[in-house]
């Protein structure tokens with residue numbers, strides 16, 4: 252006979268996959284790992300992203316072990332912090348990222364890692380969808396999540412495990428004019444404004460981290476990692492949803508929406524003040540009484556060493572429920588602003604893991620948030 256305590260444990264351990272928004276109360280989440288993470292060799296999509304003056308130019312290979320250990324220490328602590336709040340946390344199973352990726356269409360000499368699960372897994376309602384991905388080095392990353400996804404599938408009879416068609420990622424997927432090292436920022440901004448990105452429209456491409464979930468509505472960034480065909484693919488795949496394409500002409504490296512546009516709770520979104528959501532994309536929110544607030548300035552002038560992301564990981568926060576938000580511990584301005592906006596702020600140290608692919612939102616993927624499919628833009 253199970254006693255009351257065991258029953259409680261069992262009840263919270265029942266696997267239910269379901270998440271409709273970025274803010275409903277978080278009950279179950281995946282937190283990434285830094286194990287064996289590599290800086291991948293040059294490839295078209297990645298080259299377009301690494302700034303000419305970045306310390307990552309020309310580097311590739313396994314990341315230094317001390318940095319891997321430090322990142323894992325922070326990720327483990329974050330997982331414990333979430334568990335202490337009653338949230339169930341699962342972790343991926345790394346594969347050997349030193350292995351090349353070889354398909355009939357391309358070959359690249361190593362892989363990336365499994366630190367930002369947000370990039371790969373898109374949870375919409377009772378479904379987790381493996382994104383196509385748009386970098387060759389990330390083609391097999393979904394394998395790190397298969398042990399978890401298989402388990403959820405066994406345990407939750409309503410869970411739909413889906414995978415988008417794997418892309419071929421031939422050279423036809425990338426625009427050659429993006430591949431020069433000497434493209435100026437002004438040129439990049441002109442191209443971003445003209446929605447001329449490194450990926451072509453050869454085939455549907457999307458990374459899961461270009462999608463934000465607002466109940467019935469999905470907001471998807473058109474940029475380097477997601478093309479218009481990828482957005483159309485999502486539209487056909489989720490026929491019950493309204494899918495809105497957005498772009499940010501102030502971002503010279505538009506990759507993943509979650510350091511650019513951050514929903515905090517129904518009615519409130521943080522917006523990256525440098526990246527400028529165009530007027531035609533604001534209507535949906537403004538007509539429905541949503542407030543779009545410029546995010547506070549980042550606390551740092553530069554990203555940490557060997558980091559792909561910008562200082563705007565300051566706004567890459569993880570909402571635990573509509574009143575509580577995790578903010579990176581050194582991002583004091585962002586914390587102050589969210590406090591002023593009425594949120595309880597939970598500081599989480601993560602900056603030394605940024606180089607592995609992102610911040611607090613990136614390094615997680617939703618399995619369950621308690622809520623239903625609500626229409627926030629009636």
Ligand code: ARG
Pocket residue numbers: 367369370460504505506507508509510511559560561562563564608609610612613
């Ligand atoms: N492009 C963003 C920036 O550098 C970083 C986004 C990282 N997000 C992620 N899901 N990996 O500002």
